[in-house]
Amino acid sequence: MTTTILWFKNDLRLDDNPALAAACQYADQLICVYCVDQRFTAKSDYGDCQRVGPHRAGFVAEALLDLAEQLGELGQTLHILDGEPEDVLSAIAAETGADSVHTEIERAPDEAAQLKRVNDALGEACELVCSPDNTLYRLEDLPFAPADVPATFTKFRKKIEDAIDNRAPIAAPEVLPGPGELAGLALTQVDVSTWRRDAPRFTGGERAGQERLTYYLFETDRLAVYKKTRNGLLGDDYSSKFSPWLAAGCLSARRIAARVAAYEAQVTANKSTYWLIFELRWREFFHWTLARVGARLFSRGGIIGRGDRPTAVDASSIEAWQAGRTGVPFIDANMKELTETGYMSNRGRQNVASYFARDMAQDWRWGAAWFEERLLDYDVASNWCNWATVAGVGTDKRDNGFNVLAQARRYDADGEYILHWLPELEAVPAKWRHTPWQADPATLASIDYPRLAHIPAEWADHIPD
Numbered sequence: 001m002t003t004t005i006l007w008f009k010n011d012l013r014l015d016d017n018p019a020l021a022a023a024c025q026y027a028d029q030l031i032c033v034y035c036v037d038q039r040f041t042a043k044s045d046y047g048d049c050q051r052v053g054p055h056r057a058g059f060v061a062e063a064l065l066d067l068a069e070q071l072g073e074l075g076q077t078l079h080i081l082d083g084e085p086e087d088v089l090s091a092i093a094a095e096t097g098a099d100s101v102h103t104e105i106e107r108a109p110d111e112a113a114q115l116k117r118v119n120d121a122l123g124e125a126c127e128l129v130c131s132p133d134n135t136l137y138r139l140e141d142l143p144f145a146p147a148d149v150p151a152t153f154t155k156f157r158k159k160i161e162d163a164i165d166n167r168a169p170i171a172a173p174e175v176l177p178g179p180g181e182l183a184g185l186a187l188t189q190v191d192v193s194t195w196r197r198d199a200p201r202f203t204g205g206e207r208a209g210q211e212r213l214t215y216y217l218f219e220t221d222r223l224a225v226y227k228k229t230r231n232g233l234l235g236d237d238y239s240s241k242f243s244p245w246l247a248a249g250c251l252s253a254r255r256i257a258a259r260v261a262a263y264e265a266q267v268t269a270n271k272s273t274y275w276l277i278f279e280l281r282w283r284e285f286f287h288w289t290l291a292r293v294g295a296r297l298f299s300r301g302g303i304i305g306r307g308d309r310p311t312a313v314d315a316s317s318i319e320a321w322q323a324g325r326t327g328v329p330f331i332d333a334n335m336k337e338l339t340e341t342g343y344m345s346n347r348g349r350q351n352v353a354s355y356f357a358r359d360m361a362q363d364w365r366w367g368a369a370w371f372e373e374r375l376l377d378y379d380v381a382s383n384w385c386n387w388a389t390v391a392g393v394g395t396d397k398r399d400n401g402f403n404v405l406a407q408a409r410r411y412d413a414d415g416e417y418i419l420h421w422l423p424e425l426e427a428v429p430a431k432w433r434h435t436p437w438q439a440d441p442a443t444l445a446s447i448d449y450p451r452l453a454h455i456p457a458e459w460a461d462h463i464p465d
């Protein structure tokens with residue numbers, strides 16, 4: 001009788017789960033575990049941010065409950081346990097005689113260090129087996145060594161587009177090995193149902209993620225117009241919104257690619273269907289870039305080690321940005337959306353990051369850490385690499401900042417988005433809603449909206465008369 005432990009992390013699904021598939025092939029008896037470790041209560045290294053904020057904790061809880069239910073239908077049990085994985089998993093292995101722990105590989109520094117701690121704690125009697133994670137490609141598929149991942153997205157994309165076909169996803173298992181007994185162990189189960197949110201914008205879980213995939217492709221055909229709508233700001237359908245489910249591993253990137261291919265074969269193949277995969281390749285690029293550069297990504301000078309980046313960490317400026325109280329409506333509306341829903345559009349993220357790192361000239365890492373706390377779809381590589389890129393410390397020195405007012409006028413020309421999140425601006429004449437400091441003093445005095453102190457010179461051409 002071989003017993004194996006399946007350690008779930010950011011792979012909360014049955015479909016196309018390589019660690020689950022490997023464990024099923026190997027074991028007669030399976031013990032499924034998720035550890036609620038110190039990340040759920042830890043503070044970040046930057047300011048007063050939490051590593052996991054309430055939106056994401058709620059989403060993960062929903063995903064765990066969905067996974068537990070699906071495993072239960074296959075006769076399995078998901079043990080959601082309090083504690084550090086190295087303690088929990090080694091205790092279970094010692095008690096049950098499990099000779100392996102199956103899990104997904106992780107390459108970010110903190111996560112890789114955790115894998116090493118688990119490996120050390122398990123010792124020689126129990127092997128830690130790491131399967132591929134939630135990327136389109138596996139390490140062995142790449143047409144370059146990990147140390148030679150191209151430094152620019154275009155070079156990366158061209159090499160992989162020319163060289164690799166998308167990996168076929170693995171079907172969800174229909175039967176599972178039986179559950180192992182944990183009765184003799186003093187482990188603390190965590191009741192994550194108390195973390196669930198009321199009426200969330202996006203609900204965690206594999207089944208909700210699969211529903212979103214079907215909805216976006218086959219039910220509504222939104223995929224067919226994705227390239228035209230992807231820079232939208234209001235509503236849920238201008239872009240796929242796959243990111244929260246991808247980040248928690250409720251959806252597999254390879255499954256998305258396979259279903260897009262099916263859509264192309266059955267419905268239509270056009271620039272939009274290509275573009276969704278193009279965007280997934282950005283995710284892929286950042287994932288493999290983090291694997292290449294490791295801890296360097298998290299330094300102020302970033303991947304390229306620039307020494308001229310802002311060092312300021314001004315508490316009142318940062319708090320105003322976090323709270324959506326900067327006095328720039330386009331920034332504030334986006335930050336309010338983030339706080340209230342855990343989501344912000346890609347256009348919004350680029351602008352609020354640029355405003356933080358360039359216009360407010362703050363150390364970009366404090367902004368990235370706030371996103372880490374708040375985003376439903378927080379993904380270590382996507383978040384920190386995107387922030388580094390906007391801050392000019394990514395893989396090249398280019399100025400990737402934005403003229404935030406020009407962007408606001410272009411992407412929210414009629415002010416509909418800012419009014420949705422900042423209804424107090426209704427009192428300001430429409431033509432000045434993006435520049436409310438132009439309104440007359442009586443109007444400004446009648447609303448609770450901050451007055452912008454410094455107006456960047458480059459905005460001059462975008463300020464109406």
Ligand SMILES: Cc1cc2nc3c(=O)[nH]c(=O)nc-3n(C[C@H](O)[C@H](O)[C@H](O)COP(=O)(O)OP(=O)(O)OC[C@H]3O[C@@H](n4cnc5c(N)ncnc54)[C@H](O)[C@@H]3O)c2cc1C
Nearest residue numbers: 239240241242243279280283346349350378379382383386
């Ligand atoms: C400062 C900043 C921080 C970000 N932090 C994260 C993060 O923590 N997690 C995250 O998933 N995305 C992050 N992004 C990327 C992007 O904003 C989101 O992936 C996207 O908005 C998610 O919405 P969607 O699923 O509807 O995207 P769609 O436009 O529908 O794109 C489909 C998928 O492609 C991938 N993708 C699209 N754009 C990017 C990108 N620029 N970088 C990496 N992957 C991309 C995502 O997996 C996304 O789900 C960040 C972008 C910026 C500028």
